[in-house]
Amino acid sequence: MSDLTVQLPGLDLKNPIMPASGCFSFGREYSKFYCLSQLGAIMIKAATADKRLGNATPRVAETHAGMLNAIGLQNPGVEAIIDHELPFLQTFDVPVIANVAGSTIEEYEGVARALKRTEAISAIELNISCPNVKEGGVQFGTRPELAAEVTQRVKAASHVPVYVKLSPNVTDIVEIAQAVEQAGADGLTMINTLTGMKIDLKKRQPLLANQVGGLSGPAIKPIAIRMIYQVYQAVDIPIIGMGGITSTDDVIEFLLAGASAVAIGTANFKNPLICSEIIEQLPQALQKYHFASVKDAIGKGHGHG
């Protein structure tokens, strides 16, 4: 049996597979399909300081090998999440990563500080890359100096390691990655969705009510792989990779590019059992490519120097 464990700041993972934030809510729905303790970790839906209603509908559209979404950070607010969602997740043996979002640096800080009163989370994923809200979010993820500042402030305000979620909607992702590393990030998660649009031919207008949305799914996988590959060579902090994973081969490709663990998002919608199935099949896949363990495969795809 291959060793699937991975140790990352704040995260002792029994395997490298976790559902991606926003695709798994707070776990309740998927717990009806399999035991959440099987998972390496869970990245829960983004928390903001106060309750947010999100965008108008339609909020999703299918695209070739992917989908666009513009949910708009709908969530009940960090206090309600701590009181009503995290206790449920504590009944499972699985580390929880809280996704922290906001419109201002103060809001990010406030959410991180609010989370101090719970022991239910093992790490924070700092969401500076949500493309679907009018203010905040993505501008922190596209300007290195702002990314660094919010990272530093949230790091100072939180009691657990901070992973910064990077936006692919930038010219040079390495520059942002290095900026947040220098600002004290414990790790990176990448990539968030790419901004996209679909136009309704009959109505002659963008299909999503928000007009633009975030593109996810297998369509973006090559971009995720390329960006992880580049960032892995430029930073010393671990990367949790995501972007279109649907199979064990995809997982291994992310590990080879330099991810230490991976998150699965869109594929949960097609197959609610996907995380559980990939975890079960991973040992065989590692053997197939001659890796004794997950750790053995991390960053091993940089052969041509």
Place this chain on the structure above:
Amino acid sequence: MKVCEAVIDDIKQIARDTMQVHLKVEANILQTIKPGQFVHIQVNNGTEHMLRRPISVANIDQERQLLTIVFKVFGQGTAKLAAYEAEQSINLLIPCGQGYPIEELQIKKALLIGGGIGVPPLYYLARQLAKKNIEIISVLGFQTQADVFYQQDFEAFGQCFVTTMDGSYGYKGVVTDVIKQEHLLFDYYFSCGPTAMLRAVQTELTNYPGYISLEERMGCGIGACYACVVPSKDQATYKKICQDGPVFRANEVSI
């Protein structure tokens, strides 16, 4: 709710771009399904189509262990579903959402109001209401004659009025025109169809208790992704159509 592979017993076109499929499903799953619930269907294997398609349950035949769905071909995904043949299998999430809570209701005479592809779920509802000896009147609205289906099936339960927008079949106009013209008497209504129709029905029948069933583009279909939401009546919160609905009490949500 379960993930299951269902074999197609038969598939046929019953109106313009409208397909009816009978699926073989285990009896113990069929027993749990209420009228108004839906199945969330995987288009195919592979990665081209990442989202399932939500399709209402049109009927259940416990004896033959068959589940009926009716869907309209709107885009590439539903076109692929329409190309399936008997004996092929498709992957379902079943059952999804909340149905019409008819056990809890005291009804003597029900008015069923269906529009286009909103008609099928009302058929299974009609069968369940008929079992309880509730009198049924149906008003079915379609765009044009080529779209009309299930008229005879609804006539088996009682009066059935069909209306088309262009007047090519039955009455001319929208469902609310028929309800007004015919002075229909009833004590509860159940409606499923396009949002514009549901809005008109709610406004016209504001003094009657009733239930509406909504449709929206869905992601997960189980309540996890927050894609298919509808504001509550007071606009203070969102309901999830896939999990809290698709059936809602009239005036429970703001459409």
